[in-house]
Amino acid sequence: MDKFVIKLPKKSKDSQALQASGPNQEPSSSDCVNQFSKKSKIEFxxxxxxxxxxxxxxxxxxxxxxxxxxxxxxxxxxxxxxxxxxxxxxxxxxxxxxxxxxxxxxxxxxxxxxxxxxxxxxxxxxxxxxxxxxxxxxxxxxxxxxxxxxxxxxxxxxxxxxxxxxxxxxxxxxxNQDQHIYFAFQKQSDELKKEYRIKLLASIDCIRFLLRQGLAFRGHDESLNSSNKGNFLELLNFLAKHNDVINEVVVGRMQKNLKLTSPDIQKDIVNAAACETRNSIIKDLGDDYFAVLVDESRDVSGKEQMAIVLRYIDKRGFIMERLLGIVHVTETTALSLKSALENLLLKHDLSLSRIRGQGYDGASNMRGEFNGLKSLIMKENQAAHYIHCFAHQLQLTLVVVAKNQVDIALFFTMVSNIVNVVGASCKCRDTIRETQAIKVAQAINSGEIQSGRGLNQETNLKRAGDTRWGSHYASLLNLLDFYSTVTDVLEDIEVEGIVSEKRVESRVLLDYLHFFEFAFSLYLMKAVLGITNDLSVLLQRKDQDILNAMRQVRVCKTRLQNMRDEGWESLLSKVSTFCSVHGICIPNMNDDFKARGRSRRKAQQIKIFNQVIDMQLQEMNSRFTEVNSNLLTCIACLSPDDSFSSFNRDRLMELATFYPSEFSNVELLTLDNQLQNYIVDMRSDEEFLELKGIDNLARQMVKTKRNQVYPLVYLLLKLALILPVATATVERAFSTMKYIKNRLRNRIGDEWLNDCMLTFIENDVFDDVSNEAIMQRFHESKERRGQL
Known part of the structure; x- marks a missing residue:
């Protein structure tokens, strides 16, 4: 019987619902729509x-x-x-x-x-x-x-x-859409094609402006089904007012057919713009080596996003750091991060084997010795040398000093409370501005300060951020400048404040501001943060090379040591002057004095001074271990400073052994000969003798075509420049993510967020992408009603 009878499958809920409607009835149209709507959407x-x-x-x-x-x-x-x-x-x-x-x-x-x-x-x-x-x-x-x-x-x-x-x-x-059956039935005249091109170009111009400014397309609701046209239509109408052709073709025709202003078309155009921008970056990279900078952060909707930045040397010899993309990761394990990174690289015909440097912020899933992302990549590629983010290491050195020294920890806590109390309300901030403006005017009239363009700008107290301790430097400078104004505002709060807790807190803060210890800690940390601030600012540059960063670390250490040896008298003199001006009691340094219930001798301030600087130096020596590594010691021999005084042929040959895939035994022999000719050539050319830094050396070699004369030497130079210094570019990408995907636009999808961020961050590359290229990619991605 099994040959003649077909067994029916077990009844599911859907089949039971269909049978309930009748054995001979066809499925209703609503059932078909429901089944079609359940079709999973492809995330390209x-x-x-x-x-x-x-x-x-x-x-x-x-x-x-x-x-x-x-x-x-x-x-x-x-x-x-x-x-x-x-x-x-x-x-x-x-x-x-x-x-x-x-x-x-x-x-x-x-x-x-x-x-x-x-x-x-x-x-x-x-x-x-x-x-x-x-x-x-x-x-x-x-x-x-x-x-x-x-x-x-x-x-x-x-x-x-x-x-x-x-x-x-x-x-x-x-x-080839022109030969599709759809276009055979929908044959369009040349006039219609011309109008379609004008409408499409107008839409691209509007979208290009919104992407460059990081603005919302449809206001607060950025979902796919949103009917709100928002900024896009307003911008389109603005263009129409200043262009008669757009006004006649675009506005007149689009009132009848708004397809080119719909959300899905906008997303397709944005995706086409992002693809062309990314292709320009990949074309600029070519088949060259690169380093990867990776970090992860949560967006406003709670999704974990991983930003991937490529660092490479372009055809002109310039250091470039370009965003490759933002990837949503469901897991933050090292294996999942490696899989996401590898998949993104393969999409653009790149490979993990071309990586010659890794830069992370120090998280365990990134730099773990055994199962971190760094280790997983180095198992496949030993030449992918890891550099711990210099800016992150500097941050850790400052945190140790600020939290482990009791007096300094108290100082930063009180400064934070002062900023919170004084800047808690608009009334307090307005009072600060008015009081400061009056004092500036009086100082100008008395000749104490000068007036001029760009001087004495209106400002306010700056709130420091714990993730960037360099921001405390600006906060301390403002507090020093606004000291008398801050004390006046605290006195007003203490006398006229409505909330009793605020009055009490203001009295405590006001008493602390009149301590000699406060003035001493203020000037001490201003000096220490001022020394490290130059290094912090330098590490934010995209074109920073690791050799110069190492040099600046050494400069920072030297300045701290000089301050430790010779800076006590100078610091004490500045503190005493400040106290005299603002009426702060200066204790006799030869006598014992009382501070917060316990006796202290004059050596207490010297002890704090020495402890802070010693802790800073100790942390910098332990954190910046790369400075003493063999790899970076060899790289220092490439420096053109002082007429190539650091050149060492044996060291550079050793540097080549760190990259066995690039330098075979035969190429090592060739490199040895090239290095001998190279140094003679460099020291006989005045243009090269005046250079500072290996980044300038690379540009000059490309400019004079020495990179073609000494290709292996130039390869060594590129590999040195590729090594990452800091993850500042990745962190700027996350700042952009918070700007684009904010609380009002928290429904932005991952792909659209990626496209918007790429065009906004890499705006210089996006500006060079032509509208024609965007239009062609947009037209080829799907079947379009219009014809070009």
Whole structure:
């Protein structure tokens, strides 16, 4: 009976609902809509770039496949050309994939890093599940890795009617929208095409302005189904008022058809702009080496976002740090971070094997010795040297001093309370401005200070941030400048305050401000933070090289040591002058004095002075261990300062051994000869003798084409410049993320956030992207009603 009877599957809730409506009834239209709405949406930014990790094209919904195919075809085959392809024993010979095969079969050949195998992109997209071609499914599902049988590539291509060529033709037909059946029925005149181009360009101009300014497109509601047109339509109407063609074509026609102002079209245009911007960055990088700067942070909606920045040397010899993208990570383990990083690199045909430097902020999942992201990458690539963020190390040295020395910890606590009390209300801030303005006017009239353009600007107390202890320096400077004004405001709060707690707190703070200890701590920490502030500001620069950063660390240590040896009398003199001006009692340093209930001798202040500086020096010596490492000692020999006085050929040859993939035994012999010619050439050229810093040396070598004369020496120089210094660029990306995805725009999706941030941060690259390139990418990404 089983041959003649087909068993029905078990009844599900959906089938029971259909049977309840009647055995002979068709499913209602609402049921079909519900089933269609349950179709999972494809997140194109999360599609795996590695062909060995992709799902079958048949696993996707039939209505989504063309959109998926366009996304992969627009991206092109995955071809990490500079990847270090692993070798395997095949027939007694160690063989590996040859990158030159990409040049021969570049239109279809893909390489999977995870499987160490090759695939065919057209066959993956269009090969049917039934039937076999030459090679079967080797180039679609399992991958081909017979590196000793290159002829299999030609056999896979086959003749003109092979399955591969049929799939390749389907790819061309899919991307050529002009020959689609839809356009055959919707034949448009030249006039309509011209109008469509004008409307599209007007939309791109509006979107370009909003992206450059980081503004919302539709006000507070940025969801896909939002009907609010917000800033976009306002900007479009503004353009129409100043352009008759846009006014006639765009505004007049768009009132009838608002498709080009809809949210999905805006997202597509933004994505096209971001893709072109990113492609410009990848083109500028080329096949060169690079370093990665990685950090993670939560956005306003609580999602964990990982920012990835590339650091490389461009064709002119300049250091560049460019944002590659923002990736949403569901887990913050080192393995998940590495997977997200590797997938993003592969999307742009980059490889972990090209990394020559890593820079993180010191989190355990990043720099862990055994299971951190640093260790996982170095297991695959020993040349990816890790540098702990210099700015983060400097932050830690300042935190130790501020929290471990009791008197200084009390000082910062009281300063924070002063800023909170005085700046707690608008009335207090207005009082500060008015009082300070009166005192400035009196000082100008008496000749104590000068007036002029840019001088005596209106300001207020600055609130310091714990994540950047350098900001405490500005806060202390303001407090020193506003001292008398702050005391006046605290006296007013103590007398006229409505809340009793505030009056009591004001009295305590006012008493502390009149202590000699406060004045001493203020000037001491102003001096210490002033020395470290120069280093902190320098570390925020994108074009900072590690050799100069090391030099500035040494300068900072030297200044602290000089202050320790010779700065006591100068500091005491400044404190005494300040106390005399503001009526603070100066204790006799030869007598005992009472402070907060306990007796202290004159040596107490000297003890605090020495402790603070000694703790600062000790922390800097222990934190900045890179200064003494062998790698960076070798890099110092590249410095052109003082007529290349630091040049050491043996040290530079040792530096080359840190990068075995770039310098083979033969190349090491060549480098030895080049270094001898190089130093003679440099010391005989006056233009090079006046240079300062290895960054200027790289630019001058490119300018004079010495990089072509001494390519291996220039390669050493590039590898030294690639090493990261600080993660300031990544932190600026997170600041931008808070600006773009704020509380009113917290519904922004991950892909749109990534696109908006890339165009906003890399605005100089975005400015060079033409509207024509954005328009072409937008038009090719999907089927469009309009025709160009």
């Amino acid at each position: 930014n999360e599609l795996p770039a590695d062909p060995g990790l992709r799902k079958k094209i048949s696993d996707y919904d039939v209505n989504q496949r063309d959109e998926l195919r366009r996304a992969y075809l627009k991206k092109g085959p995955c071809q990490p050309r500079k990847h270090n392809f692993p070798k395997r024993n095949i027939g007694g010979v160690m063989r590996h994939f040859n990158a030159k095969w990409f040049d021969i079969y570049g239109s279809w050949l893909e390489y999977s890093v995870s499987k160490d195998a090759t695939f065919c992109l057209p066959c993956y997209l269009f090969k049917p599940d039934i039937g076999k071609q030459s090679g079967g499914d080797a180039f679609v599902t399992t991958g081909f890795s017979g590196w000793n049988k290159k002829e299999r590539f030609d056999a896979h291509v086959g003749d003109c009617n092979s399955m591969h060529n049929q799939a390749l033709k389907k790819c061309h037909d899919l991307m």
